[in-house]
Amino acid sequence: MTELYLITPPRLGPDFADALAAALDAGPVACIQLRLKEAGADEMRRAIDALRPVAQSRGVAFLLNDDPRLAVETGCDGAHLGQDDLAAHGGLARVRRVLDGLSLGITCHDSRHLAMEAAEQGADYVAFGAFYPTGTKEPKARADVEILRWWSELMEVPCVAIGGITPGNAAPLVEAGADFLAVVGAVWQHPDGPAAGVRAFRAELA
Numbered sequence: 001m002t003e004l005y006l007i008t009p010p011r012l013g014p015d016f017a018d019a020l021a022a023a024l025d026a027g028p029v030a031c032i033q034l035r036l037k038e039a040g041a042d043e044m045r046r047a048i049d050a051l052r053p054v055a056q057s058r059g060v061a062f063l064l065n066d067d068p069r070l071a072v073e074t075g076c077d078g079a080h081l082g083q084d085d086l087a088a089h090g091g092l093a094r095v096r097r098v099l100d101g102l103s104l105g106i107t108c109h110d111s112r113h114l115a116m117e118a119a120e121q122g123a124d125y126v127a128f129g130a131f132y133p134t135g136t137k138e139p140k141a142r143a144d145v146e147i148l149r150w151w152s153e154l155m156e157v158p159c160v161a162i163g164g165i166t167p168g169n170a171a172p173l174v175e176a177g178a179d180f181l182a183v184v185g186a187v188w189q190h191p192d193g194p195a196a197g198v199r200a201f202r203a204e205l206a
């Protein structure tokens with residue numbers, strides 16, 4: 001069954017904890033990743049302290065983007081790292097040790113090789129993308145839906161699809177075997193609010 005994986009929007013408003021609670025209560029949502037690319041260490045810690053309990057009190061995993069050591073220090077459930085992040089933190093084996101038993105997700109773009117390497121070295125999931133045009137970030141690659149089919153037919157490690165995903169274009173990704181759909185804009189920019197954004201995915205994930 002494909003599940004929803006939320007990633008926080010690029011900028012968090014003052015009431016974001018309430019928006020997150022509303023989105024998670026409209027669930028089901030498997031996890032939320034805090035992704036604040038412009039935040040300094042203090043702002044990041046404040047955001048983690050405010051948002052982590054909102055997720056964990058609802059049984060939703062709270063993952064931190066980019067920084068495995070901070071994830072461990074602040075009681076997160078895991079971290080998501082891209083290829084550049086791995087290099088910056090001494091490689092996947094070292095990150096795996098830092099995270100100890102916490103979850104580790106790796107960006108693999110459109111690369112079967114990167115995904116197999118990540119799975120072999122202990123990643124808990126691999127993320128492929130971007131599948132569709134996205135305004136949230138400039139993706140480094142475009143992935144074809146067939147990589148999800150290839151991975152899900154061959155591998156046990158779960159795969160996450162990301163990039164421009166909406167309720168209207170999710171079906172091919174679900175049909176190809178994506179275990180999770182990672183979403184930013186379609187939920188946080190939904191015209192009726194994030195809870196409606198989460199509900200809009202229900203029919204695609206049922």
Ligand SMILES: Cc1ncc(COP(=O)(O)OP(=O)(O)O)c(N)n1
Binds near residue numbers: 105
């Ligand atoms: C689930 C998921 N997939 C991909 C990414 C992108 O990670 P990365 O390549 O490290 O880029 P930034 O998000 O750090 O800009 C992700 N964060 N989450």
Ligand SMILES: Cc1nc(C(=O)O)sc1CCOP(=O)(O)O
Binds near residue numbers: 136139165
């Ligand atoms: C954070 C991120 N990483 C991507 C990748 O291709 O690795 S695409 C992306 C942005 C996803 O946001 P939206 O759901 O608004 O398109």
Ligand SMILES: [Mg+2]
Binds near residue numbers: 065066080081085
């Ligand atoms: Mg990163």
